[in-house]
Amino acid sequence: MSAVENRPVDGGPPVKPVRGRGPSLVTRLLESRRLGWGGLALALAAPLVIATPYALNVMTSAAIFVMLAVGLNIVVGYCGLLDLGYAAFFAVGAYTSGVLATELGLPLLATVPIVVVVTVLAGIVIGAPTLRLRSDYLAIVTLGFGEIIRICANNLEITGGPSGIYGIPGLWGDALGPAGFYYATVLIVALAVLLAARLGRSRLGRAWRFVREDEDAAEAMGVHTYKVKLAAYIGGAIWGGLAGVLFAAQLSAISPASFTFLWSALVLMAVVLGGMGSTPGVVIGAIVISLAPELLRGLADYRFFVFGVLLIMVMIVRPQGLWPHRSRETPHTAARSGEAAE
Amino acid sequence: MKPMRTVLGAVLALSAVTVSAGCGQGLLGGDSDKDKGPILLGMDIPLSGGSAEIGPYMKNGAQLAIDEVNGKGGVLGGRKLELRAEDDACDPKTATAAATKLVSAGVKVSVGGYCSGATLPTLAIFDRAKIPMIIPVANSTELYAQRLKHVFMINGTGDQQAAAAAKWLAKDGGTKVAVMHDNTSYSKDIAVRTAAELDKPGAPDKTAVEAVNPGESDYSAAVTTVLKGRPDYIYWTGYYAEGGLLVRQFRQAGYKGKFLVGDGSVDAKLAKIAGGQNGEGVYATMTPTPQTLQGAESWIASYKQKFGADPGPYSTQSYDAVRLAAEAIKKADSTDGGKIADALRGLDGFQLFSGPLKFTQQQTITGGFEIQVVKNGSFVLQEKVQ
DSSP: OOOOOOOOSSSOOOSSOOTTSOOOHHHHHHTOTTHHHHHHHHHHHHHHHBOOHHHHHHHHHHHHHHHHHHHHIIIIIITOOOOSOTHHHHHHHHHHHHHHHHHSOOOGGGGHHHHHHHHHHHHHHHHHHHTTSOHHHHHHHHHHHHHHHHHHHHHOTTTTGGGOEEOOOOEEEEOSOHHHHHHHHHHHHHHHHHHHHHHHHSHHHHHHHHHHHOHHHHHHTTOOHHHHHHHHHHHHHHHHHHHHHHHHHHHSEEOGGGGSHHHHHHHHHHHHHHOTTOHHHHHHHHHHHHHHHHHGGGGGGGHHHHHHHHHHHHHHHOTTOSSOOOOOOOHHHHHHHTTOOO | OHHHHHHHHHHHHHHHHHHHHTTTBSTTSOOOOOSSSOEEEEEEEOSSSTTTTHHHHHHHHHHHHHHHHHHTTOBTTTBOEEEEEEEOTTOHHHHHHHHHHHHHHTOSEEOOOOSHHHHHHHHHHHHHTTOOEEESSOOOHHHHHTOOTTEEEOSOOHHHHHHHHHHHHHHTTOSEEEEEEOSSHHHHHHHHHHHHHHTSTTSOEEEEEEEOOTTOSOOHHHHHHHHHTOOSEEEEOSOHHHHHHHHHHHHHTTOOSEEEEOGGGOSHHHHHHHOTTTTTTOEEEEOOOGGGSTTOHHHHHHHHHHHSSOOOTTHHHHHHHHHHHHHHHHHHTSOOHHHHHHHHHHOOSEEETTEEEOOOTTSOOOOOOEEEEEETTEEEEEEEOO
């Protein structure tokens, strides 16, 4: 699904050195930088196999969900800030583009720069006061902000109140069919995933991981933790907002019912299920979380029951996530730093 | 390396499933011929989530009509009808997935739609596929505001309900009316329209328009605010769960006036939740239900015999939607969406539970609201509003 390189974070030697021989074929395959291209090729080839409107809709939703999960991964996975109100940024993006497109008649693509500005502002407004808090308190405040945004959308005139906005044009007007929209979405999402992965390996990304592991130590080493955390928050906000634009284009109608706490929880679940901080993991987690309820439709009434049981089973069998992030350390440094890395 | 192998195996299995399931449905595959066998009718209804209890009522109502039509030999020279119900969970995203699934399955007419918010994004999907929608329940004004050629609504609309409510409030001696809603699309629509009716000269005074958040259990803050205006009539336009709680909490707070509730609150559970005698005498604006219709006893009996349960709210509308679809297919003598829509527009006097049908300019039905009242714990007819 994504163009991701799964290269060592700090360019160190490969993990899990097995005495006597190098990393196995599977490991090398999974850590290959071509893996992302493979995923992208798979995503692009999927409509050749199945292209019913339903399949395209489900796959497009999954791609958008991947973008959301990758965005939240910046906040939760890289920087370790528990955000329970991520749907707020998603809503800000969707509503901003929706309102601009329907009220001012702008094409949806033209709203993207404005959406970026607005979501950055939202990230700062929400992040600046709350990021002084830590752990549980941060989670509670973000939860509150998520609800505030939704209830605002429910009560404001400009957002259409509870019935929301309808008649939002497609990405290029209506020129794109469902298949075209799917391809456009996949390419945009692939780019977003690539950028997020690169960001995670940058200087800023290393600072994020440092803050996640030990905020006080990071501060002591000269990392401006507040700025760094705010940057993570803003990054997450932009990704979420742009996913919101795609969402608005796909649904053509948005209402506050789409941005409930359940959404924030599901995106967080995708990040945790896939493996926090690991880009391929998060992509797979998002695909699983968004496809599973649709694939289970045949079970009718038992759909969400089975979905829940499956999730619990994954948590039991793979508590570290489907595809966890691996820290690159030699056995020597690993022994020195104890179990702090994971 | 075991976990890696598991992941790889899962990926392989998944792709194998996709390939085998999707044979011939790809972009490069040809269109399969779907014009043989049964004619599919699609239904987007809530089968999970907060409104899940309504889904089966609607599904059973529709199934009853389908069995009747098929029992009489089907349509178009013996082709049977078949119902495809999909869960929309009252959620816009799930609803669009469900709608595209129905379109992919090749349904010819859509006879679903309960929550207005979830139905709204599905309009474009069905419209693009030129599939006529006969919406049995959802009735927010946004649904017909887009004037889509393929969208028909057979439930009374928000402004019709508001007009019926205002008429009844004046007639029943209301002088100071408080309007309350739950901030959902449907409920707020009726509340705002009722408030507008009350602002007209000669209508009862409006003391407040107050919103509550659905799903809470303590509404004392809203109750206190509303009672400050000293209303003698309270019109609640939301659903029965909150409605019952509100009735109870207003009575506990010493409110002596009357209640009127909207059609979403018409369920025997309202009186149960209100508790004791609190629910007795609560009025409701409602479209006719089998229980209040003359001559519907046999219909109720056959429903009970078939499904082993009483019909509920909107069973009749769903039943009517399917009959209407069958009639239109017969009249059009085709399963072509455009022709079916034309046939629907041309119908005049087709008998529904709500009366003879003739679609308005907006492709909605005319009037059809009545006033019901709670007697001995269940809603019975008070009077027709014309």
